[in-house]
Structure formats: C-alpha cells, structure tokens
Amino acid sequence: MKHTIHTLNKAFDHRVRLGVMAVLLGQSDPVSFNELKETLDLTDGNLASHVAALEKAGYVQVSKQFVGKKPNTTYTPSSEGKQAFQEHLNALEKLLRG
C-alpha cells in the first residue's frame, strides 16, 4: 500500500491554485479576473502570480477582450488542465483512502 504523495501535481498543490481551478471548473462560462479575485478574496498581485503559474503550465487559457469600453480578462481551464486536475483529485482520494 504505497502512499505515494509524489503523484500529486505540484501545480495544484496550493490552496490558491486549487481554488482557482475549482472555480473555473465549477462554471461553464469563462471567469473574469475580478470575479476570481472577489470569490477567492485575494489581492491583485497574488491572484495574478498564481494564474500566471497555471497559464504557464498550460492549465488555463486567458482571453482578453472589451466588455463595452472596459477591458476584461477571462480565464477558462484548458483540456489538459481539466485532465491534470482530475488526475490530481484522483491521486488525492487514493492517498486519503490508503
């Protein structure tokens, strides 16, 4: 019965990134920077750095447009992101059930 914590994905091994993924996957529509920021109660810089990490890993896609005259950045999970996250959750469950 190997408790291999090493199959947990480091990209998701932090509450902020976990929260970001949970929010994105819980919504069928893209989620904006400000929605994320308020939902997760984070500072701008903190959120920006964590989503940047997820983007760099290829787990979220970023799209920038204008809503009316206001800039609006939204995030969606990529298909690799969805899969990697699911695998992470599976590994978590496995770990927690021995």
Added chain:
Amino acid sequence: MKHTIHTLNKAFDHRVRLGVMAVLLGQSDPVSFNELKETLDLTDGNLASHVAALEKAGYVQVSKQFVGKKPNTTYTPSSEGKQAFQEHLNALEKLLRG
C-alpha cells in the same frame, strides 16, 4: 457561493503533511519514523521537519521507546489532529463542489 480557500488548514496544505496524516489515520497503530519515511519516500531531514511542524501544531503525538535494544519513535494523530484534519477535508470537498 463563496469559495473560501481560507478555511483550508495551512498545517495540512502540503503534500508531505497530508501524506503523514493520511498514513497515521489509515493505521490503528502508531507508525514509526522509518515506516513513514519509506511509505512516503522522503529523506530523514525532510520528514523530520514536517512531523515537527505537525507536532508543534498539536496534531500528532510522538512517543519514544526502545524495541529490544533499538530506539523507536512512533507517531499517532492527536484528537485535535483528527478533528482538524477532518475539517480540512470537509473544507476541501466543499471547495471542490462549489
């Protein structure tokens, strides 16, 4: 629908500490340093520092005895540890289900 990642317990917000708790809670008997080390595949120092953190938080109890003539350190989750861990898992589930 508040995705409050802030209810996650920082003491368990790391794969090693998560693994330690999972192992300890999965076993009805105390678990030795070496069992933990092998099960989780960690170096001495790394394991030592993480269990020290859990001990400092009051989440695991440490007992030192001799088995035959060899020293043997074992770990058990405290009742606060069990409760806190359960709450952490509840918070996790809640987060993951919106």
Added chain:
DNA sequence: TTATCAGCTTTGCAAAACAAAGTGCTTTTA
C-alpha cells in the same frame, strides 16, 4: 574498532508566497 542504524539537527541554498506600491490605459465623475 570500524561500521551501521535510528532519529534527528544544522547548514545553506533556492524557490515560493505575499503585501504593497507602482504602472499604463481608459473612463467616469466633479
């Protein structure tokens, strides 16, 4: 007596986390 085991502690470095302030651009608002 040299080596080995258990269980740490120390050292030293690198990466990560975070808050706070700054930035550039646009748009309200007074």
Added chain:
DNA sequence: TAAAAGCACTTTGTTTTGCAAAGCTGATAA
C-alpha cells in the same frame, strides 16, 4: 478638464518554506 477610479497587471522587497546533504549522538552489530 482635471482629478479620481477601475482594470489587470508588474515590480519590489521581505518573509516563509522546502529541500538535500552533511553532521551528529548514542547505541549496537560485525
């Protein structure tokens, strides 16, 4: 029209965390 405010960052600087590797202690086995 000048000041304020919103969006989405980036930069700066500090603190915290993680980790491997080496060292250490006290005991035993070879």
